[in-house]
Amino acid sequence: MGGVVQRSPRFSELNDDDVRYFQEILGKKNVIQDDDKLSAANIDWMHKYKGASKLILQPCNTDQVSQILKYCNSRCLAVVPQGGNTGLVGGSVPVFDEVIVSLSSMNNIISFDKVSGILVCEAGCILENIMSFLDNEGFIMPLDLGAKGSCQIGGNVSTNAGGLRLVRYGSLHGSVLGVEAVLANGTVLDMLKTLRKDNTGYGLKHLFIGSEGSLGIVTKVSILTPPKLSSVNVAFLACKDYSCCQKLLQEAKRKLGEILSAFEFLDSQSMNLVTNHLEGARNPFPTSLHNFYVLIETTGSDESSDKQKLEAFLLGSMENELVSDGVLAQDISQASTFWRLREGISEALMKAGAVYKYDLSIPVENLYNLVEEMRSRLGDAANVIGYGHLGDSNLHLNVSVPRYDNKILSQIEPFVYEWTSKHRGSISAEHGVGLMKANEIFYSQSRETVRIVVYY
Template identity: 55%
Template structure:
């Protein structure tokens, strides 16, 4: 058996999770005394949500794929309130689910049973912005788009950009180590997050919030909570390094006749555009066709093109003339070498937004179908589209299969949509997608996290010894297992 275990055994674990829900842990149930305590902590009964109708948004994800049975949602305003909540939950052995904007795709912020939901929505204060250092300190409930708009007034920007930016919370972004389209230029949140304030399962407040770019004093504890999906602690505030806002931005939409040509275009873009390359997105013809069919405001910038692949490149820099010259040189050499067959450069802000509207329209169009099998994978770039073609062959006419994603960092979004879910279609897709990803040396989750969807599939990517070490870390920080149970790690129930 390999270090990750046999593919067959991993498949059985994943399918068992899909076919049979996990068993509720040995946690306490909410009592009238608990409600009195929480009301006393929050100071206002309206922040102690118990009405069934009012609890629906806390119990369901936005895709209506996951639904919990929580009978209580709490809406704290301060870190001290979160600390007191967790202290009581620890004493009473009450399971807790931290929740931000609830925009996740793997059920990580949705209760499985009757866990207490701790919503960060009211924790939306920007504590400080240092324009010189480029550092912002804010609470976890701040909405990503609002942060970016506020930073714009200081000539700065958030180092990440997501489709859900209008509703996702920065605390949730950090807890899932969200990626997005700026990853190529600015890297992951493991590098951008300088410090964190975290409430542990016991209620203790861990303060590692120093907004310093360099600090080598001991273990870098904040890294444990980035991507932990709330299973080790509740992120309540963060210090984030925010890069200067570019003075010049442009976008170009290109067509390629094959995926190897897409890869060649990426190689050329890295070499020719260098420091101004900020995003490199690809989508197949199936993705483009779906978006243009679904939305009237999504238009193919290369009308009449019938190539199989399209590329959206964004550049950002400080000198518009310099950037335009580099972009033009790149386009001419790529066209001459046959890497691209056609292209269009945005001439103004309207066209810039229209190009990005194409890319953003793809996931929106997918969401209009009755059944959506959505996979977020890291795959070696050279084999990235092989997985799409193999999956398309397996499902045949049972589903419409598309592939798109952040080629610059090897992140593939593989999606199969149909009118309705079926056991036959599900069995065609899973565990095949996970098995092939493992065989290619990839990861079953690139930026969406594991949540409850993939908790038992972590072994496709991580070795048994790595998973055991993660369980040890979990037991150390959360010995009672009350923080976001049934998520991220395989359940022992």
């Protein structure tokens, strides 16, 4: 949970004059000092990180964001930008008494070009709202993640969120065409291009993708959205060991190539957790035990040929014994039930007690070894589960315990970071650095690269 951080005396403390100034530029109702709202905004959804901010500001436009930052900069007031507050690494909540700048009120869709599929919107748009807007237009978002009902696109971009469709549509560095951001001194950087090709110099916008607010606040986003394809098929498969999962991934990339849209895996411990803690979740293979489960989704334009292709692939994989058993969703509700088994793990973990979450990129061949090593390291003290986006070599290693316990934590960290570093992995695949991994960044970045961006 990061080292002990001290509040720097360089930063001023909020006073009544500051509040009055903010009320003048934002109007009274957008300057929030209400205890209930503050306590919600001060804590992350896992209840792991808690700040003590006394003020939430809700700007309605870029100009107001600029005025806020300019003022805070001149007064030396610390600021934390906040979107949907769904982050997992303590990056979306104040550490001390920072002023919270909430983007929630900046939730307008500015334009959508039906020919190119380019959407321009404000940073506070909730991902799921954008999705339903696009759905009506016949398009989808290139990213989809469990937190879609609350998370905001500005936060997604600022943290370079990954999610379930990355294997198909790539990372946000590819689909975000432009951003508008406000720097700490109030300068508005208009990089809100709607072009796929633009080679005029540095790709400055990329610095803001994944910078977690450390360079400025993203206020608008322009994003390339793919058309919604009508034929979606979902299969849920059982594999006897991790090596089968790997071979299955290799085969899927070859044989389903252009229609493969997700390749997710979970181990039997994850499956047990979900079926024990989530109402209505049932194992599609109730009668036999399997060590691993794989969810494959295909998205294409032709229902019958896509289904034929997927069936042929699955039957072939059964004959080659890569798959021990499998079910194919026959309708959308079955498909959502299969997805629920994978997407519901986070929720099931929360119900099971306290959880230490690690989001790691590790070359596929070694990825599951870490889970096994961690399991033998912790023994009966914890339930170690592994799942994630196998198609992107992204492991979610989760250690479920009855309550947070520093003794267990010291068994996990720094071991998990050292192991990942040794295998040339990344200690944060898609969750970001936040407060949680601020001191651990050197496990994945060299001193020189960190120094060059003046990380302090």
